[in-house]
Amino acid sequence: MLSSSRKVTVIGGGSWATALVKILAENPGTKVNWWLRDKKDVEHIKRHHYNPSYLSDVYINPKRVTPYESLTSALKGTEYVVLAIPAAFVKDPFSGISGKIFEKKQVISAVKGLLPDDHLLVTDWLARDFSVSKENLSAIGGPCHAEEVALGKQSYLTIASHSLESAAKVASILTCRFVSAGASDDLYGVEYAAVMKNIIAMACGITHGLGYGDNFQAVLVSNAMSEIEHFLNAVDPRPRQLSASAYLGDLLVTAYSQFSRNRLFGNMIGRGYSVAAAQLEMKMIAEGYYAARSIHRINLRHGVPMPISEMVYQVIYENVPPATAVEALKKALH
Numbered sequence: 001m002l003s004s005s006r007k008v009t010v011i012g013g014g015s016w017a018t019a020l021v022k023i024l025a026e027n028p029g030t031k032v033n034w035w036l037r038d039k040k041d042v043e044h045i046k047r048h049h050y051n052p053s054y055l056s057d058v059y060i061n062p063k064r065v066t067p068y069e070s071l072t073s074a075l076k077g078t079e080y081v082v083l084a085i086p087a088a089f090v091k092d093p094f095s096g097i098s099g100k101i102f103e104k105k106q107v108i109s110a111v112k113g114l115l116p117d118d119h120l121l122v123t124d125w126l127a128r129d130f131s132v133s134k135e136n137l138s139a140i141g142g143p144c145h146a147e148e149v150a151l152g153k154q155s156y157l158t159i160a161s162h163s164l165e166s167a168a169k170v171a172s173i174l175t176c177r178f179v180s181a182g183a184s185d186d187l188y189g190v191e192y193a194a195v196m197k198n199i200i201a202m203a204c205g206i207t208h209g210l211g212y213g214d215n216f217q218a219v220l221v222s223n224a225m226s227e228i229e230h231f232l233n234a235v236d237p238r239p240r241q242l243s244a245s246a247y248l249g250d251l252l253v254t255a256y257s258q259f260s261r262n263r264l265f266g267n268m269i270g271r272g273y274s275v276a277a278a279q280l281e282m283k284m285i286a287e288g289y290y291a292a293r294s295i296h297r298i299n300l301r302h303g304v305p306m307p308i309s310e311m312v313y314q315v316i317y318e319n320v321p322p323a324t325a326v327e328a329l330k331k332a333l334h
């Protein structure tokens with residue numbers, strides 16, 4: 001935990017943004033500027049100290065957290081900026097805003113998705129469109145559901161950056177009495193693994209919804225780990241220990257947790273919902289929906305055999321009935 005003071009801006013009004021605000025505000029030396037898209041939410045938090053839309057039991061300490069509806073005001077004078085908006089919408093708050101907005105700031109992506117139009121990692125987009133330097137870029141990984149943060153349950157995060165020093169600095173602001181944050185220099189590996197585990201969790205949901213049991217899911221998840229390994233080796237080859245919690249741990253929590261949006265989304269598809277009906281039913285965003293298409297596109301360049309991710313792609317984007325797609329997948333598992 002840090003003792004000196006610092007200012008952090010959190011951008012996003014969903015469950016993960018709310019959980020990150022709670023974590024950051026645990027440290028007495030941290031002042032949080034919190035930007036939310038919805039003006040009504042900003043007003044409600046100012047008046048009642050709770051986010052009415054997500055994790056509405058989490059107390060927002062007004063001595064440490066100031067909600068904003070103006071993005072430029074929220075960014076004024078801060079050293080750290082955390083982006084916690086689903087990848088499909090992460091560009092929206094910045095349209096028409098100067099490319100210098102992040103100058104001299106550490107920019108941290110809490111997003112576990114790819115920009116769906118560009119098939120880009122969020123940190124690559126920040127480098128491309130805002131010229132954020134490698135040392136000022138990092139991403140938050142690790143198995144961590146916002147709902148458990150809300151309950152103050154012990155959790156572990158991994159902060160990844162091309163610069164281990166920057167990762168360690170960011171990890172220190174995200175460490176608190178119930179969160180332990182470590183540092184990694186495998187930025188791409190941690191980001192891509194976080195994107196892929198969402199697709200795999202959808203596969204777990206689909207098969208569970210179809211009536212497959214724990215025996216099948218264990219095989220699915222084991223095979224998924226090899227799929228992730230082969231994909232990472234193709235897009236960013238380097239030594240990495242995939243049993244670390246930022247890779248295997250995040251896959252496991254998303255594949256098995258009652259809180260997983262991606263698993264729930266897949267489960268509805270497996271039970272016979274159409275994609276549109278499942279989206280309507282969910283109040284939250286399942287990143288795997290967009291990621292399945294982006295990973296499919298990226299893999300057209302690499303040709304890595306990825307039968308599980310491909311099964312999800314076929315079901316979501318090619319209208320293949322889930323039972324047919326899983327029947328075909330069974331032959332590829334071992």
Ligand SMILES: NC(=O)c1ccc[n+]([C@@H]2O[C@H](COP(=O)([O-])OP(=O)(O)OC[C@H]3O[C@@H](n4cnc5c(N)ncnc54)[C@H](O)[C@@H]3O)[C@@H](O)[C@H]2O)c1
Pocket residue numbers: 012013014015016017037054084085086087089092110111112113144145146147283284285286287
């Ligand atoms: N929730 C978690 O436990 C968790 C944990 C780790 C990482 N993440 C990642 O954090 C990111 C944010 O996810 P979340 O869980 O906070 O999302 P959420 O589903 O809880 O909230 C949705 C957010 O998207 C915004 N939104 C919805 N539709 C929009 C639109 N049309 N335009 C602009 N914004 C829109 C909402 O305002 C809200 O801020 C995702 O990449 C997710 O994978 C989430």
Ligand SMILES: O=P(O)(O)OC[C@H](O)CO
Pocket residue numbers: 112142143144145146198201250253254259260261262263285286287
């Ligand atoms: O609820 P999910 O499926 O979006 O997963 C949330 C987190 O990424 C788990 O670490």
